[in-house]
Amino acid sequence: MLTKTFGAAVQGIDATLITIEVNSSRGCMFSIVGLPDSAVKESYQRILSALQVNGYKLPTTSIVVNMAPADIRKEGSAYDLPLAIGILMATELIHTDRADRYLVMGELSLDGTLQPIKGALPMAIRARELGFEGIIVPRQNAREAAVVNQLLVYGAENLSQVVRFFTQESSTLEPTVVDTRAEFYARQNLFDTDFADVKGQENVKRAVEVAAAGGHNIILVGAPGSGKSMLAKRIPSILPPLSLGESLETTKIHSVAGKLPAGSGLITKRPFRDPHHTISSVAMTGGGSFPQPGEISLSHNGVLFLDELPEFSRSVLEVLRQPLEDRKISISRVRSNVEYPAGFMLVASMNPCPCGYYNHPTKACVCTPAQVQRYLHRISGPLLDRIDLQIEVVPVPFEKISDARAGESSETIRRRVMQARAIQAKRYESYKGIYCNAQMNSKLLALYARPGAKGLALLKHAMQRLNLSARAYDRILKVSRTIADLEGSEQLQSHHLAEAIGYRNLDREDWASR
Numbered sequence: 271m272l273t274k275t276f277g278a279a280v281q282g283i284d285a286t287l288i289t290i291e292v293n294s295s296r297g298c299m300f301s302i303v304g305l306p307d308s309a310v311k312e313s314y315q316r317i318l319s320a321l322q323v324n325g326y327k328l329p330t331t332s333i334v335v336n337m338a339p340a341d342i343r344k345e346g347s348a349y350d351l352p353l354a355i356g357i358l359m360a361t362e363l364i365h366t367d368r369a370d371r372y373l374v375m376g377e378l379s380l381d382g383t384l385q386p387i388k389g390a391l392p393m394a395i396r397a398r399e400l401g402f403e404g405i406i407v408p409r410q411n412a413r414e415a416a417v418v419n420q421l422l423v424y425g426a427e428n429l430s431q432v433v434r435f436f437t438q439e440s441s442t443l444e445p446t447v448v449d450t451r452a453e454f455y456a457r458q459n460l461f462d463t464d465f466a467d468v469k470g471q472e473n474v475k476r477a478v479e480v481a482a483a484g485g486h487n488i489i490l491v492g493a494p495g496s497g498k499s500m501l502a503k504r505i506p507s508i509l510p511p512l513s514l515g516e517s518l519e520t521t522k523i524h525s526v527a528g529k530l531p532a533g534s535g536l537i538t539k540r541p542f543r544d545p546h547h548t549i550s551s552v553a554m555t556g557g558g559s560f561p562q563p564g565e566i567s568l569s570h571n572g573v574l575f576l577d578e579l580p581e582f583s584r585s586v587l588e589v590l591r592q593p594l595e596d597r598k599i600s601i602s603r604v605r606s607n608v609e610y611p612a613g614f615m616l617v618a619s620m621n622p623c624p625c626g627y628y629n630h631p632t633k634a635c636v637c638t639p640a641q642v643q644r645y646l647h648r649i650s651g652p653l654l655d656r657i658d659l660q661i662e663v664v665p666v667p668f669e670k671i672s673d674a675r676a677g678e679s680s681e682t683i684r685r686r687v688m689q690a691r692a693i694q695a696k697r698y699e700s701y702k703g704i705y706c707n708a709q710m711n712s713k714l715l716a717l718y719a720r721p722g723a724k725g726l727a728l729l730k731h732a733m734q735r736l737n738l739s740a741r742a743y744d745r746i747l748k749v750s751r752t753i754a755d756l757e758g759s760e761q762l763q764s765h766h767l768a769e770a771i772g773y774r775n776l777d778r779e780d781w782a783s784r
């Protein structure tokens with residue numbers, strides 16, 4: 271008998287329908303065609319065991335499985351469940367006319383228990399688009415799939431529950447229902463850290479606010495314990511809240527990477543990712559033999575924090591350059607390319623020198639100027655070029671740390687950030703793919719960030735006096751634009767430029783000789 275069940279393959283962060291045909295006929299062999307990888311081929315052994323443990327005895331027949339379309343590689347063990355159902359139907363151990371109304375995915379243990387899968391959310395999205403009545407996934411993935419409303423989502427514990435669902439009217443499986451909008455608005459912006467916890471550091475907080483307001487990348491340079499990590503962690507709380515669309519997109523990426531905790535639904539806060547500096551290039555960008563989103567995609571719509579930037583391997587830092595421009599990453603594979611979104615705000619931190627105390631107010635630095643220079647040069651110029659703000663973080667004195675008064679709250683700062691972002695959204699309305707000042711190209715800079723005669727004179731003087739390198743020039747203009755937007759000023763004024771010049775600490779050619 272020939273039967274059909276439906277599953278899905280994930281490509282990038284979207285799912286494609288996979289039709290699984292199973293035919294059983296006389297003979298005694300098993301074959302599977304349609305570009306399955308070895309994990310899919312091995313599934314037969316798992317399925318046999320799961321069926322046996324659950325009391326199904328397969329008759330001696332030949333079973334041929336075809337997975338279509340044939341040009342998409344079928345990877346991993348998540349096809350176990352639709353294969354098992356197909357085999358049970360083809361061998362007439364079960365009878366149902368409902369299997370073609372559901373998309374079914376899940377990995378089987380030898381005893382028939384279902385194991386969680388990756389990509390349940392994009393699969394559910396595709397199931398709804400294609401007009402399926404519902405989707406059946408392992409219980410751990412049910413809430414994630416139920417983010418898709420107007421689709422019946424069933425989370426199953428094991429194979430026999432799924433069999434009963436298809437063969438008996440009175441099934442014990444209950445659909446998982448999530449009111450996505452209500453959940454989104456109820457859980458939006460619940461951060462457990464706040465800028466109010468950071469004492470003093472007014473100038474750094476201001477720089478961080480400017481960075482958030484214009485979507486600029488920023489590097490914090492300071493001694494150990496000066497509060498760099500503390501500041502970085504709080505940046506998502508001053509960025510504009512995620513829109514529902516961004517929230518869905520972010521959740522999809524984490525779903526595909528298998529990084530959503532079991533039972534969790536929508537991601538409602540901007541992500542903050544802080545990979546360790548020993549990370550490999552593949553883990554950073556994504557890819558690998560089972561392609562997966564990397565850290566740059568997991569931080570999409572949020573913050574990628576690279577603590578101790580010079581400690582990262584050069585190759586890892588190099589691969590960041592392209593996605594920093596394109597806000598996505600393409601990974602080539604033997605048969606196809608996959609693409610993952612990678613639009614993140616880069617926040618980096620570093621010590622000013624190997625010992626960490628260069629320029630420290632109280633501790634003496636033991637490094638020679640040459641060592642300080644060499645340390646800085648571990649970050650390549652082209653990467654530094656993509657970081658608009660460079661700010662020194664000087665530890666706050668004890669009196670300020672012990673000050674009981676709370677600083678300004680994240681909510682207050684965020685309100686200003688959102689106002690400045692609204693101005694930018696309007697300005698770049700007609701420019702596709704551009705929505706904040708950090709993305710301005712030279713044409714837009716000439717249009718919207720032109721200093722007046724006074725500002726130009728100031729800029730020229732500062733560049734000469736501080737020995738600023740030429741590449742600092744455009745960055746200063748971009749950041750000035752954001753500072754002016756925070757003030758609601760259409761014109762770039764001298765004090766906007768002066769403040770932006772102050773955010774180029776590392777550019778100064780005399781950085782290591784002060």
Ligand SMILES: Nc1ncnc2c1ncn2[C@@H]1O[C@H](COP(=O)(O)OP(=O)(O)OP(=O)(O)O)[C@@H](O)[C@H]1O
Binds near residue numbers: 470471492496499
């Ligand atoms: N401005 C501040 N207000 C309140 N607490 C602070 C401040 N600066 C530092 N701290 C305290 O010092 C601790 C160390 O700060 P943090 O870990 O952010 O420093 P760091 O610059 O990242 O250091 P390292 O270079 O060692 O990673 C914080 O957890 C916090 O308790």
Ligand SMILES: [Mg+2]
Binds near residue numbers: 498499500577
């Ligand atoms: Mg730190």
